[in-house]
Amino acid sequence: MESSTQLLVNPSEEDQARAVWSACLDRIRESVNTQSFKTWFEPMVPLHLRAGKLTVQVPSQFFYDWLEEHYYTVINETIATVLGKDAYLEYSVRTDEPQIDLDYGVSPPPVPRVDRRTFPPQPNSFTMPPQPAASGGRTEPGQFQTFLNPRYTFGNFIKGDSNQLARAAASAVANNPGGTSFNPLVIYGGTGLGKTHLIQAIGNHALANGKANRVIYVSSERFTVEFVEAIQRDTTSEFASFYRSMDILIVDDIQFFAGKERTQDHFFHTFNELHQLGRQIVLSSDRPPKELKGLDDRLLSRFQWGLTSDVQPPDLETRIAILLKKSENEGISMPQDVVECIATNVTSNIRELEGCLISLMAKASLEGREISVDLAREVIKVVVGDVKSPLTIETIQRTVCDYFNIPEDLIRAKTRKQEIVNARQVAMYLAKELTNCSLKTIGLHFGGRDHSTVIHAYQSVEDQMRIDQKYQANVQQIRRRLQMLGHV
Ligand code: ADP
Numbered sequence: 438m439e440s441s442t443q444l445l446v447n448p449s450e451e452d453q454a455r456a457v458w459s460a461c462l463d464r465i466r467e468s469v470n471t472q473s474f475k476t477w478f479e480p481m482v483p484l485h486l487r488a489g490k491l492t493v494q495v496p497s498q499f500f501y502d503w504l505e506e507h508y509y510t511v512i513n514e515t516i517a518t519v520l521g522k523d524a525y526l527e528y529s530v531r532t533d534e535p536q537i538d539l540d541y542g543v544s545p546p547p548v549p550r551v552d553r554r555t556f557p558p559q560p561n562s563f564t565m566p567p568q569p570a571a572s573g574g575r576t577e578p579g580q581f582q583t584f585l586n587p588r589y590t591f592g593n594f595i596k597g598d599s600n601q602l603a604r605a606a607a608s609a610v611a612n613n614p615g616g617t618s619f620n621p622l623v624i625y626g627g628t629g630l631g632k633t634h635l636i637q638a639i640g641n642h643a644l645a646n647g648k649a650n651r652v653i654y655v656s657s658e659r660f661t662v663e664f665v666e667a668i669q670r671d672t673t674s675e676f677a678s679f680y681r682s683m684d685i686l687i688v689d690d691i692q693f694f695a696g697k698e699r700t701q702d703h704f705f706h707t708f709n710e711l712h713q714l715g716r717q718i719v720l721s722s723d724r725p726p727k728e729l730k731g732l733d734d735r736l737l738s739r740f741q742w743g744l745t746s747d748v749q750p751p752d753l754e755t756r757i758a759i760l761l762k763k764s765e766n767e768g769i770s771m772p773q774d775v776v777e778c779i780a781t782n783v784t785s786n787i788r789e790l791e792g793c794l795i796s797l798m799a800k801a802s803l804e805g806r807e808i809s810v811d812l813a814r815e816v817i818k819v820v821v822g823d824v825k826s827p828l829t830i831e832t833i834q835r836t837v838c839d840y841f842n843i844p845e846d847l848i849r850a851k852t853r854k855q856e857i858v859n860a861r862q863v864a865m866y867l868a869k870e871l872t873n874c875s876l877k878t879i880g881l882h883f884g885g886r887d888h889s890t891v892i893h894a895y896q897s898v899e900d901q902m903r904i905d906q907k908y909q910a911n912v913q914q915i916r917r918r919l920q921m922l923g924h925v
């Protein structure tokens with residue numbers, strides 16, 4: 438890493454960067470406490486200074502996010518004082534992911550394997566002259582920013598029941614853009630569930646594997662802003678031909694097109710042209726397309742040409758897998774009980790899950806404490822408001838009865854009707870599996886039965902699961918529901 442950096446960077450730019458950064462550090466040291474300075478600022482490595490832009494490398498995405506959230510003002514004010522008010526800082530996030538062949542325009546990226554982040558955001562570059570679209574084979578990419586974040590890859594995307602179809606469709610599209618019947622591919626779902634990640638993974642994968650040359654990612658808001666600007670500058674035909682030259686057009690959060698009729702109209706024509714040329718269109722939305730209000734029917738009917746798939750909130754297993762993967766990426770080994778504690782309590786979305794992990798690492802680092810369940814609980818309280826109480830036998834009974842559609846009181850009664858006995862046994866089994874209650878306590882909750890009844894129920898559920906797949910699927914389904922409640 439170090440030696441390749443030397444090869445690419447002009448030494449005088451590097452020296453300048455070091456000198457400037459050292460002056461910045463002197464100021465920053467005065468504004469933040471010693472521990473924070475050591476944790477967050479000492480590991481930053483100045484790379485080069487070019488035309489008022491200082492590029493520094495940070496060790497991980499976690500670092501970058503943390504700096505951006507907590508030290509944005511301190512850093513920017515310092516840069517302005519040391520370098521002047523038009524100067525700004527650019528971060529290079531060191532990443533160990535395989536490098537993706539991103540389109541950086543004419544000059545190479547400053548160092549290999551970096552994710553370029555910039556304050557302030559780079560101006561849009563659709564006004565660059567568009568290149569003719571690729572017609573098979575790999576041609577020189579044109580000069581424009583793809584706006585893809587290299588962190589969003591399929592490799593980093595954890596599979597689970599909640600995203601299985603969407604992920605499979607995305608992968609099919611990435612391997613054969615425009616060549617499947619999934620055109621457009623529309624992915625919808627609630628916030629923080631991985632839509633942006635997945636649709637960008639398509640672009641990153643297709644570029645890295647030579648399946649497409651021209652890929653652009655754009656939010657519907659930015660598309661709208663650019664369109665309005667193009668009208669004002671009288672450059673709508675350049676705007677149109679730029680987007681229509683793409684092999685893959687990825688538009689995020691199309692719900693924000695609602696009510697913007699002229700933009701929709703323009704998008705409609707872009708859509709048609711790309712579709713006719715066999716180019717791939719990928720869209721995301723926060724709800725199923727047919728529930729999108731304020732969208733032209735012509736557009737809505739186009740969306741039905743391809744495949745629409747949702748992403749659901751992740752189940753417990755997926756949440757655990759995500760936490761393990763993310764902590765591994767940050768080079769931190771999380772004790773299993775800590776992972777389970779977070780996964781149990783942070784249930785609604787993956788962004789919150791990540792937020793929790795980041796706060797936990799930061800808190801441990803800043804306060805010099807070990808990562809433990811106690812620390813995790815403190816962080817969770819802040820992120821999600823409260824730590825869920827442990828799962829109770831009553832909740833299990835209610836969930837089981839709800840699943841089998843039987844009255845709850847019968848599960849505690851003496852009745853020997855087969856369907857009730859069945860539900861009662863499943864509830865006992867899950868109570869033993871998912872709570873710390875003793876057999877005696879469990880028995881008492883089921884109409885005062887004794888512990889041998891509970892053992893018998895447990896055994897018989899296990900036996901039936903072994904021989905009857907449907908039965909086993911039912912039990913798993915209930916277990917998942919309980920886990921989705923976030924109690925387990
Ligand atoms: P959305 O666009 O649906 O609001 P994002 O794609 O921005 O959600 O996801 C929020 C965060 O969660 C991102 O940092 C993303 O990388 C992460 N994430 C979402 N789904 C997964 C997944 N299945 N595996 C790993 N990370 C995920």
Ligand code: MG
Pocket residue numbers: 632633634689
């Ligand atoms: Mg998103």
